[in-house]
Amino acid sequence: MVPVGVIDTAQLTKRYPRVTALDSLDLSIGDGVTGLVGANGAGKSTLIKILLGLLPATTGRAQVLGFDVAHQGSEIRALVGYMPEHDCLPADVSAGDLVVHMAQMSGLPHAAARERAADVLRHVGLAEERYRPIGGYSTGMKQRVKLAQALVHDPRLVLLDEPTNGLDPGSRDDMLDLVRKIGSEFGIAVLVTSHLLGELERVGDHIVVLDAGRLLRSSATTEFMHATGTLLVEVLGGPTAQEKMRRALDAAGLPARPEGQLIEVDAVDDTAYDVVRDLAVDLGLGLVRMQERHHRIEDVFREGEAGSVQPV
Amino acid sequence: MSSPFEERPVGVIHDIGYRPYSGPRLRESAVARSLFITGLRNCFGLGRSGKSKVLPMLLLAIMLLPALILVGVLVQARTALNLDSQILPYSAYPTTLLLIITVFVAAQAPTLISRDLRFRTITLYLARPLRRSTYVLVRVASLTAAVFLLVVSPLLLLYVGGLLAELPVGAETKDFAVAVVGAFLLAAVLAGLAALVSAVTTRRGLAVTAVIVVLLVSYTVVVSVQGIATEFDNDTVAELAGVFSPYTLVDGLQVWLFDTDTSGPAGPTSTWVGLVYLFVTVLVVAGSVAGLLLRYRKVGAV
Ligand SMILES: Nc1ncnc2c1ncn2[C@@H]1O[C@H](COP(=O)(O)OP(=O)(O)OP(=O)(O)O)[C@@H](O)[C@H]1O
Ligand SMILES: [Mg+2]
Numbered sequence: 001m002v003p004v005g006v007i008d009t010a011q012l013t014k015r016y017p018r019v020t021a022l023d024s025l026d027l028s029i030g031d032g033v034t035g036l037v038g039a040n041g042a043g044k045s046t047l048i049k050i051l052l053g054l055l056p057a058t059t060g061r062a063q064v065l066g067f068d069v070a071h072q073g074s075e076i077r078a079l080v081g082y083m084p085e086h087d088c089l090p091a092d093v094s095a096g097d098l099v100v101h102m103a104q105m106s107g108l109p110h111a112a113a114r115e116r117a118a119d120v121l122r123h124v125g126l127a128e129e130r131y132r133p134i135g136g137y138s139t140g141m142k143q144r145v146k147l148a149q150a151l152v153h154d155p156r157l158v159l160l161d162e163p164t165n166g167l168d169p170g171s172r173d174d175m176l177d178l179v180r181k182i183g184s185e186f187g188i189a190v191l192v193t194s195h196l197l198g199e200l201e202r203v204g205d206h207i208v209v210l211d212a213g214r215l216l217r218s219s220a221t222t223e224f225m226h227a228t229g230t231l232l233v234e235v236l237g238g239p240t241a242q243e244k245m246r247r248a249l250d251a252a253g254l255p256a257r258p259e260g261q262l263i264e265v266d267a268v269d270d271t272a273y274d275v276v277r278d279l280a281v282d283l284g285l286g287l288v289r290m291q292e293r294h295h296r297i298e299d300v301f302r303e304g305e306a307g308s309v310q311p312v
Numbered sequence: 313m314s315s316p317f318e319e320r321p322v323g324v325i326h327d328i329g330y331r332p333y334s335g336p337r338l339r340e341s342a343v344a345r346s347l348f349i350t351g352l353r354n355c356f357g358l359g360r361s362g363k364s365k366v367l368p369m370l371l372l373a374i375m376l377l378p379a380l381i382l383v384g385v386l387v388q389a390r391t392a393l394n395l396d397s398q399i400l401p402y403s404a405y406p407t408t409l410l411l412i413i414t415v416f417v418a419a420q421a422p423t424l425i426s427r428d429l430r431f432r433t434i435t436l437y438l439a440r441p442l443r444r445s446t447y448v449l450v451r452v453a454s455l456t457a458a459v460f461l462l463v464v465s466p467l468l469l470l471y472v473g474g475l476l477a478e479l480p481v482g483a484e485t486k487d488f489a490v491a492v493v494g495a496f497l498l499a500a501v502l503a504g505l506a507a508l509v510s511a512v513t514t515r516r517g518l519a520v521t522a523v524i525v526v527l528l529v530s531y532t533v534v535v536s537v538q539g540i541a542t543e544f545d546n547d548t549v550a551e552l553a554g555v556f557s558p559y560t561l562v563d564g565l566q567v568w569l570f571d572t573d574t575s576g577p578a579g580p581t582s583t584w585v586g587l588v589y590l591f592v593t594v595l596v597v598a599g600s601v602a603g604l605l606l607r608y609r610k611v612g613a614v
Contacts (some may be wrong), residue, residue, distance in 0.1 A: 074442075087431070089433065105437060107337040110346075215313075
């Protein structure tokens with residue numbers, strides 16, 4: 001296979017006795033942050049394990065950084081960092097010692113391993129805690145250690161499997177900021193999975209949607225938001241004002257529906273914001289709120305079934 | 313182990329941005345060596361929490377204590393007692409202290425093997441360039457080396473003591489060399505078996521118990537059977553029974569290979585029984601490693 005992106009797959013298929021985890025997947029992923037979205041069991045983790053060369057594909061091929069997953073696994077693993085979705089940290093070792101050891105396991109000499117480990121732990125925001133045994137860490141701190149060990153050997157690509165899993169909203173935001181930083185400031189390509197599209201839209205330059213092992217959609221995040229974007233609009237003045245606004249939006253070519261106290265507007269592109277604002281001014285209505293609706297994964301699936309999005 | 317962050321100034325954190333790494337990346341052999349040394353150190357609690365040092369260090373001290381006493385007696389009373397060799401032969405030392413060796417193996421094999429499986433840290437190793445088989449072989453090697461060090465340290469002490477007491481250098485050196493080979497064989501057999509048991513039973517407590525049972529129960533049964541068989545003058549049964557416990561197996565192999573005195577009720581006296589001992593020893597070590605490789609084949613992929 002020729003295309004040499006960060007990740008390329010061609011007709012990649014993984015079948016288990018009872019399910020097809022990946023179904024003829026054709027993917028091409030480049031630099032920057034790519035979000036891989038899918039419901040439970042969509043095949044996200046399976047794809048990552050195949051890309052690491054830990055799991056053989058049933059048929060089809062895959063390439064990571066130009067190396068074939070089938071027989072160049074160790075070349076790939078030298079250049080890739082992996083953050084598993086499950087717990088993988090020993091309880092009786094400190095984060096510092098673990099990350100140094102893992103750097104050495106990636107081939108860094110001892111002195112360099114220590115230096116990199118200290119750097120990376122600082123970047124993920126583990127300060128004094130790094131001396132304490134990991135067994136006493138919170139979930140958020142453990143996720144940071146997992147991220148640190150994935151970064152410590154300065155990989156070209158990191159595969160992050162559900163990094164926000166189990167985090168409270170605050171830690172989730174911190175983790176997402178870190179993920180974005182890895183892609184933009186550290187210059188490391190990122191493939192990050194989640195079952196929440198909204199999360200990945202915030203950090204991803206590119207979004208890939210998997211559904212039951214099939215590629216449902218793959219596109220740039222901006223494109224994605226335009227195609228499926230809806231706005232939530234709220235005006236002062238109760239139901240009458242709301243209905244007045246809704247009709248005006250319809251008339252202006254923006255399909256709008258009542259949604260509780262709000263109006264849901266299909267926003268075709270960025271000009272929708274201006275149209276809403278101008279209409280509110282024209283009608284003399286107080287515009288309280290105008291925000292992008294956070295997409296739920298189901299919305300994408302609904303549209304996918306309707307055939308309105310084409311897998312690339 | 314000292315913490316890697318000691319020499320950094322505490323309190324001031326300057327955001328210097330991300331620094332890429334452009335230094336050397338070592339090959340698999342160097343990574344394997346590093347894993348081997350870390351594993352070996354871990355077996356003695358080094359590089360782990362303070363309390364994980366207690367048991368292995370205590371066991372090492374108990375292993376050394378009788379040797380120290382024997383050396384003391386030898387040096388002080390060699391002429392008075394008219395001794396021209398060690399009070400306790402080198403080759404008999406491990407069997408005499410097999411309880412201590414067993415506890416060490418049972419406690420440290422899970423440390424090295426079960427821990428990575430239970431915490432699933434194995435995934436982090438497998439996601440790195442190191443091959444699965446290399447990881448497994450290195451783990452067994454670390455454990456073998458740790459057991460070897462435990463067994464050989466008191467022997468070395470005896471040897472040095474023997475030289476100080478001016479025992480015949482040639483004979484001492486030969487006996488010591490034979491015992492070193494024996495210690496290595498014992499370490500390989502014990503480490504292989506204990507690693508396999510630990511890899512199958514991932515829970516630490518269970519693994520510790522299982523290893524103790526396998527090593528001690530087999531020994532007790534073998535020695536009893538040998539005792540009874542000797543009583544009934546059935547030497548062949550007595551000799552063959554020895555292959556069913558690691559301690560009597562390696563002891564018997566030493567008897568056959570190097571003509572040492574057996575430390576159990578019976579050791580091989582004929583060539584074919586000797587060959588059986590050799591065959592079983594090789595089979596146990598190779599079988600344990602093969603079993604481990606099989607056990608790890610699917611690990612981390614699911
Ligand atoms: N070892 C296995 N044997 C059989 N089926 C498996 C195995 N591993 C995964 N599967 C199945 O393959 C499908 C994809 O699983 P996978 O773990 O890749 O999903 P996922 O997208 O990561 O889900 P989640 O969000 O729950 O992590 C699921 O139906 C799962 O049950
Ligand atoms: Mg998953």
